[in-house]
Amino acid sequence: MEEMIAGRRRFLQSGSATTVFGLFVAAGLIRPEAAFAQAGWNKDAFASKSLNDVVKALGGAGATPTNDISWGATPEIAENGAVVPINVTSRIPNTQSIAVLVEKNPNALAAKFDFPAGTDPTVSTRVKIGQSSNVHALIKTADGKYFVATREVKVTIGGCGG
C-alpha cells in the first residue's frame, strides 16, 4: 500500500503548482481570469489562505451560506486528486461571478469566472486537491453580494472496498 500512496503523491506533484482550471469553459462565453493573467490577475485573492481572506481580497465583507447551487458532477470522493472535476451552476439571480476555493490547498482560490449579463452561470473546471477538503463555490451577484455553498471532497488512498 505504501507504493500505492507514493504513486499518488508523485502523480500529484507532476501536476501544476497551485491551480489547474478552465479546461471546459462553457460555451466560450465565460472569461476565466487566468486567461488574462497580465491584465486582470487579482494577486491578493489568489494568494489568500481562507474563504474570508478571499472574499476580502475580492472586495466583499462576508459571504452568506446558500443552497441555491447545483454541484453537478462534482464528486464526494475524488477518483484522482490531481484532476477533480468541479461543476457549479448558480440559481441565484444576477450571478456575476463564481469562484472555486479548495480550503486546504496551500492557496485556497483555484479559479474565478465572470459572467457577462444574460449568460447561464454554469462552470465546469478541474482542480487539484491535495488532501480531503471543503470545496467552496463563492458567488457574487450584480449588486455586490457574496454567497457561498460548500461540498466536502474526500481524497482517499483507495482500495479495500466491496
Next chain:
Amino acid sequence: MHRREFLQLLATAAAGGFLLDPRASWAQGERLYDVPRFGNVSLLHFTDCHAQLLPTYFREPNVNLGVAAALGRPPHLVGEALLKHFKLRPGSAEAHAFSYLNFDQAARTYGKVGGFAHMATLINRLRASRPGALLLDGGDTWQGSATALWTKGQDMVDVCKRLGVNIMTAHWEFTLGASRVKEIVERDFKGQIDFIAQNIKTTDFEDPVFPSHVMKEINGVPVAIIGQAFPYMPIANPRYFVPEWSFGIRDENMQKVVDEVRAKGAHAVVLLSHNGMDVDLKMASRVRGIDAILGGHTHDGVPAPVIIRNAGGQTLVTNAGSNGKFLAVLDLDVRAKHVADFRYRLLPIFSNLLPADTEMDALIKHLRAPFQAKLDEKLAVSHGLLYRRGNFNGTLDQVILDALMEVKGAEIAFSPGFRWGTTILPGQTITFEHVMDQTAITYPYTTVNEMSGAMIKTILEDIADNLFNPDPYYQQGGDMVRVGGMTYTCDIQGKPGHRISDMRLGGKPINADKRYKVAGWAPVSEEARNAGGQPAWEVVADYLRAKKTIKMPKLNLPKLSGAGGNPGMAG
C-alpha cells in the same frame, strides 16, 4: 441429500427437539416458497452472487455497526436484534438465512444455500405465476470464483443468459477491464440483456458510457428501470481497469433521469442499484419519483423494505444479500398511472428445498468440467468455522493474515475488507476452490513493504472513514481492513483522522517513525501491478498444504470505543 430426505430430517429434528423450534416442520419449508401473486408488475432481483454457481454456506455478520443516522436501523442490525425487528422466529429457516445465530448447527440442519440451478427452479416457478416478470441482476456477478476468473466472466455470462436475466448493472465486472465489459455487453448481451448505469461517464467530455435506463412494458404498464453502478469503483478497485471512465453518485443526474422517464410516461420507476444500502437510503431521501430501489453492494440480507418519504411521495429501499443466497420478489400494483400498493419478499434459496433445474445443472457442470480437478484439490481440514463477514475481521480473513505473515516473514499483515467469500464448516475439507472463493480477483498480487508507524495509522484512518463517516455518500461499502499482528483501538464515533489509537505490536506501542515489515494483497496501484507479486491464492494454498489441519484461528479484533449498546454488534 434428496428433497424428501431433507424434509424428513427436518421433521425428525423437530420431533426430537433437536435445535429447531418444535413448531418447525417440513410444512414450513413448503410455505417458504408459497408466494401468491400480487398486482400487475413483478420484478425478480438477485445481486452480489459473486459468481457462486453452486450451493454454498454463507454466514451473515455478527458485527455490522451503524453510526449517526444509521445507528440501530436496518441494515445495521445483527442476530437477535435483527430477528426482533423483522419479526423472524428464532430457530426458523429464515432466522438461519438472515442471521449468524447458531450458524454451525443450523447450517448442518438446513444445508447449503444458493446455487444457480436451484435459483433457476425458483425463478421458473415465480415466472409461471407472474406473467411478464422481469429478472434483474444487481451486479458483482462476474467475479468471486475461480471459474469466473479463469473464463474472464464467461461462465457467469452464459449462465445469466440461460437464467433469463433481462437487465443488469455492475461493480466488480469492471475489474475485468473496460474492453472486456464492452465486449460482453455488445456481443453476448446484444438483444437480450440491457446493461445500464446512469453514473458512468467518459472522463474527457462526460459522455454517457452506457444507457442510463430502459423502458419496459409489463402487462400493459410502462415501467422504467434505471441503473446505478457502484459509484466508487475507480477508488475501491484499481482505476487502471477503467482509465477513461468516471463514476460517482451523481444524484442530480439521477433526478434528471427520473424526470425524463416520468415525462416519457413511466407509471412505475425502479432503480437497480449497486450503491450500497446506506447510500440508497440517503439517495431515496433526496431524489423524487423513484418507487423502489432494488439494492446491493453492501450484501445486506434485509427481509423487508425500508420506506423513505420524500418530496415525491415514498421510495422503497431494499437490499438482497449476497453469494446467490437470496432471490427478491417485488410485486407492484400499478393503477391510475402510479404505484398503489406493493408486496416484497426476500426468499432464501435452500438448495435442499428447491430441486436443481436439470438444464441449468447440466450447463454448470459443462462449464466447470475443464477445471474440476484443479478446483477439487484438497488442501487442509478446518477445525473451526471459517467465515469472512463482519466489520473488522472474520476467521477466514485471519487465516489469510496468518498465511501472509508466515509465508512472507512479515510482522504485520493487511487484508482487504471484502464482503464476498464462502463459509467453511468445522470439519470441512478446504479445497483450492474455497481458497479461490476468497481471493479470485484480477489484481491478486501480494506485497511486502517497509511502512512507518505514521503511514500505518494514515492507512487505517483512511479506511475507517470509508466505513464510519457519518455521511453515507462518503462511505465505500467495504469492511475495515483486516489487520494481523498489530492491535489497535477504533472509536467508531470519532472524527476523521481520530478514530484509531493505541496501536501496538507485541504489546509495545507502534512508533510513528519506526519502519515495520507489512505484508498485504490486492493493491490498487499500477506500480504494484507492474511489480507482479505472487497471487494471494498461491500464498494461502501453500500455507494450507503445509499445515494440513487448521485450528480455529485466534481473531485479531480491535478494541472498540463508541459501540456500546449498538444493535449492530453481538456475540
